[in-house]
Amino acid sequence: MTEEQKPETKTSSSSESARRSSASNKEATNRETVTKKRPKSQSSETATKRRPKPKIAAGKAVVAAMKQLQLLTTRTPESVVGVTAHNEGWRVTIEVVESARIPSTADIMAEYEVDIDADGDLEGYSRTSRYFRGRTQGE
Missing domain, CATH: 1.20.5 (Single alpha-helices involved in coiled-coils or other helix-helix interfaces)
Incomplete structure (x- = not known):
């Protein structure tokens, strides 16, 4: 080379x-x-900013609401109709037998909305409706 x-x-x-x-x-x-990592979309960030997550779990809020409603009304809760996040706690809708009758289809039922705060304490409650068992509210 x-x-x-x-x-x-x-x-x-x-x-x-x-x-x-x-x-x-x-x-x-x-x-x-x-x-x-890709940044989170703004819609998910704004959704979490809108509604703060309660400290207490929904299941514990339901149990607390049922116990406290029973103490205040002296009526035994029949079932839980709904649970929604409300402010920093929960709003629990509970169905109660207002007046037991024979036959049971003649029972008078009521729905109560119970507000539970983030610590599981009762903030307030109110009866929202009364109706005969087995009838829808539109009848």
């Missing part, structure tokens, strides 16, 4: 190694782009 060919070989090998390192840098950049 002549001396003129040797520098060309060195130049071509150094340019080849530069290309390899450039290609590996691009691959590393692509990997970083893939592994970066």
Whole structure:
């Protein structure tokens, strides 16, 4: 080999190694782009800001509401009709037998809304409706 060919070989090998390192840098950049976490969408962030999560679980709020309603009204709760997050606590809708009759289809039923705060304490309650067992509220 002549001396003129040797520098060309060195130049071509150094340019080849530069290309390899450039290609590996691009691959590393692509990997970083893939592994970066994407930000949460704004709709999910605003949804969590609108309604703060209560400290107490819904199941515990239902139990607390049933016990406290029974103590205040002296009536035994029949069933839980609904549970919704309300302010920083829960609103529990409970069905109660207001007046037991024979046959049981003649029982007078009532629905109470009971508000439970974040610590599981009663904030308030109210009777929202009365009806005969087995009848819908529209009848």
